[in-house]
Amino acid sequence: MIIVLKPDATEEEKQHLLDRIDELGLKPHISVGKSRTIIGVIGDEDVIRALPIEAIAGVEKVIPILKPFKLVSREFREEDTIVRVRDVEIGGRSFTVIAGPCSIENREMLVDIAKKVKNLGAHILRGGAFKPRTSPYSFQGLGEEGLKYLAEAREITGMPVITELMDPRQAELIYKYTDIIQIGTRNMANFDLLKEVGSMDKPVMLKRGFMSKIKEFLMSAEYIASEGNLKIILCERGIRTFEDSTRNTLDISAVPVIKDLTHLPIIVDPSHAAGRRDIVGPLSRAAVAVGADGVMIEVHSNPELAKSDGQQSLDIDQFKETMDSLSSLLPIIGRKL
């Protein structure tokens, strides 16, 4: 950590700061420049981070040097983590396609979509049973009934399934039915929920908060990892910006940036980023080209009847078209579906 003193910091203020550093068992390195004095602090970073150094008189700013995440960092583990879910691998040289409806509406619809996306090459089935809706008056999901249909669709198609956990009180219930536990964008910083899934032994897909920096995203992954669960799949799903022609702005750069910082796999969700169906195909291709480990796409057999997210769901034909283009791109990138 680097501490920059104010140009008018007094000798007393400086001494008080050095005393505080000493009390904590840390070692200061002082360098005096023409217009600023700078103090480098060496020692246990966790101790240093906990201190409100900026609250000490005479301090202009405090600059951390080390990254705050550990277990999920490339420095901790150099090789890529591959998360295994039944017979599907996420990460490494495979490219994983997760597809399905936004919410589970009924048994027939889910099984129908599941069969169709499986047929077209999807690996994992998605479907929400508890839905985070901005309005209390919107459809809130089928609850456990939906989870049962999901399990049934798995049995019929053989695809592993993923569904969202929103409330720690439903952790056991979700655990019972799903193969991957999804933490949604609104819960990326719900730390109690992160600890809960951190203590489970099932893979977790952590979606980036739509207002979260990449470093905060990785700190949330660190929460899960710090409880012992390293089977984490990251998901970039767009961030909130001033641009309003898409629902969010897909941060495609996040993929290589994240691959540089962590060993965890990262997939892209073009459906939620775009919020409109017509560009899901191009964004999926961009995800392949930029080096993502997979995509998660909303698919519905009849989007105009969907109880949620119909405007951004592909129909079966559009999904087929997208899958076809991904299959031709992937070998060039050195990956396979």
Add this chain to the structure above:
Amino acid sequence: MIIVLKPDATEEEKQHLLDRIDELGLKPHISVGKSRTIIGVIGDEDVIRALPIEAIAGVEKVIPILKPFKLVSREFREEDTIVRVRDVEIGGRSFTVIAGPCSIENREMLVDIAKKVKNLGAHILRGGAFKPRTSPYSFQGLGEEGLKYLAEAREITGMPVITELMDPRQAELIYKYTDIIQIGTRNMANFDLLKEVGSMDKPVMLKRGFMSKIKEFLMSAEYIASEGNLKIILCERGIRTFEDSTRNTLDISAVPVIKDLTHLPIIVDPSHAAGRRDIVGPLSRAAVAVGADGVMIEVHSNPELAKSDGQQSLDIDQFKETMDSLSSLLPIIGRKL
């Protein structure tokens, strides 16, 4: 709701759309312009909102007309809501000051600060027992022990207390000890938690998500209200922007905008918005001038030893100075401390 058709929408597409509208018991009003056909849809807005009209072929865009919130809107109740907490009133002509440390660190510190801020005119004592920290390796709060100290500080000073609820499993515990339940910025869209406090009979302070539009903020208040609890205090605490000289950007305009849209009281938290102590005073004065119903300020007897948020906490002298300036401004605005 207004539906704009694409310039190249076919007659069939148009008819299909009209059929869908009819099926739902809604009434269309068609107006054909030079380059666009527009369909106004009249009927139950909740039914209309639930439909993914944008997923229907031939539709260019869909424009909602009505506001999605009801119980919290000015149209539902014209006069200002005043929330009563023991003998303190929030809203109306009073201006409420909530003060105290970021987190409860020990009994002595809390009681000491409580007495001092009470003495200087604060009305309500704040203090966190469960802390949402971005790092799993940071101080996470004292838990129930902290809540007990908070209750003790209330007994000693007579001030009502406020503390944050983060996890629905702790709802009962928090309920038992606090006078106002705080929902933090990261949980503004934690809908299960909102429903939980919506079914309680204690006042709730809902902080704006730092990534949330005003309309989403009011929809979260609607979640609480829809479960029966209308004792809601809103809190503007800054939004995330590209500017990095403050931790967040205080959206001061949100105060009059929100007063126009809802009958609920709204207070300002300058400490979290700024993330730096030196501008908390000026921002508190701006909150008074713009018409807020109160402020929530972090105060610590020795900020450089604080276990969290030390850099943005006022010390007792700085808090006194701020209170002095607020007392002279308030009568001009027609309010009293």
Add this chain to the structure above:
Amino acid sequence: MIIVLKPDATEEEKQHLLDRIDELGLKPHISVGKSRTIIGVIGDEDVIRALPIEAIAGVEKVIPILKPFKLVSREFREEDTIVRVRDVEIGGRSFTVIAGPCSIENREMLVDIAKKVKNLGAHILRGGAFKPRTSPYSFQGLGEEGLKYLAEAREITGMPVITELMDPRQAELIYKYTDIIQIGTRNMANFDLLKEVGSMDKPVMLKRGFMSKIKEFLMSAEYIASEGNLKIILCERGIRTFEDSTRNTLDISAVPVIKDLTHLPIIVDPSHAAGRRDIVGPLSRAAVAVGADGVMIEVHSNPELAKSDGQQSLDIDQFKETMDSLSSLLPIIGRKL
């Protein structure tokens, strides 16, 4: 245009509004809903847009229906515009690579880089002679001397050249030396400059303002087009967001969104979006996959000696690697280098 009246608008206010609409030769269509009255206004959109309808008492909001740009819209011209610069085509089935140093530092360096990038398949040479620098104390470019080197490099390599125009007083000078006139991100809304290049007969590359919505970007293109110049190449180069691990956030979705709205070609500048060299390769591949018409990449023979943007410039080896991967991707997308 749709005008929504306030729920408490009086009959008088409504009549006054209708009188104003009538005065302007426009036709109102009134529909009275349960809680709002809505007035559709039909007629010349330019007349309507010019009116501050929102300033009229009783009006709640005004919703425009038509897009404000015309000449650059798909509705005006359905087929893709192809911009020809000497023997290079931008748009259509080709994919154009513009490469070169950020600023022209001296003759030798420029000619050396020009030969090398030409050799590796680049089509157009970039290089700045007048540099927009955030500090008045930074290198400001070689001026006309730089332009001469640029023309010389063109002669030697046969590549067309592009350079930035920042000041209308240099329009003639730039015109004399360059093949494509670049309007930089900071000047996207410099309307006098746009008019200036709009009246020229050379192609213009318009970079998106890092603070501009796609609709504003297209309105700036409309400024150029409205003066008669339709040889416009758009360039997405990242927008400012809260994310700070890249200099800006590349808005990759902008490519298909823009292709839907306009017939103009759109290329991607991954160097300025990223602000860091290590992800320029992946972002270039994403640009190909998403359907862009080309990329503009900063290349320097020795980035650590560059007088500007060294941190984001590829060296020759890195550029070769990127070109190799683009050549293998392009045929899959149905394009050629």
Add this chain to the structure above:
Amino acid sequence: MIIVLKPDATEEEKQHLLDRIDELGLKPHISVGKSRTIIGVIGDEDVIRALPIEAIAGVEKVIPILKPFKLVSREFREEDTIVRVRDVEIGGRSFTVIAGPCSIENREMLVDIAKKVKNLGAHILRGGAFKPRTSPYSFQGLGEEGLKYLAEAREITGMPVITELMDPRQAELIYKYTDIIQIGTRNMANFDLLKEVGSMDKPVMLKRGFMSKIKEFLMSAEYIASEGNLKIILCERGIRTFEDSTRNTLDISAVPVIKDLTHLPIIVDPSHAAGRRDIVGPLSRAAVAVGADGVMIEVHSNPELAKSDGQQSLDIDQFKETMDSLSSLLPIIGRKL
């Protein structure tokens, strides 16, 4: 400047970096921590800033220590700058009100508004003759004719006037008629224009770019100052964020932050920040309370007929009301109208 090396930087890379630092006549201070080596570089900051250190192999990141602006910084001049325009002072203990229409529409309207705002206590008259409009089809201002009316209104009322300069080719013309030259938000980073007004001897009002950080804003002021003109008035006018209930988000914190960094006066423009008339009053009061040196308010005698910005202009009664509230607030803050 602090250079952080990558954990896997080689001895050779480190040596190469040290050689580069040495070549430039700078002095390195090396400190070796447990997981990172850090090099402090001491010497001429302008030399250091010009280097693309991040482009050198083995470097993880580069952290500047000093602020990049000098002449406009508090360190350069401690006491507040007061800008004098005829008999009006901006800065110090006065509070300056600039008022008038968005654009000059005709002689009668301008003179009428000028007399009325003068009467109500305004100090300076605003009015645009050349208007930056997002659409080429909108009213573009009266040009020199408008400037003549402005000069006439000054003669009649005795108020100094301010108008915007957009194009360096009109610098002489604007100079001839105006007392303060305004640089608009879209031109904050138009560096040629900044240099142009930097070499003039009239006060300049520099509006913050709506997508600019405070540090960039001050760098633009530095451009003007570096040419010799220190008569600069800064103006906060809102920044672009995701919130859409106001046109921009007024960054009220910018006022105290800027006062801490620079000696220049700073005023607030609530009209452009809000983009809606109903909150201009509250925001003006907040500007007083937070410590701004003045406000600039759009006023029109009949907003619904205004040729630009009618929706955000106060009418005369609303302006009177606002002035009344400012006059009662100012003495409390220790200022006078």
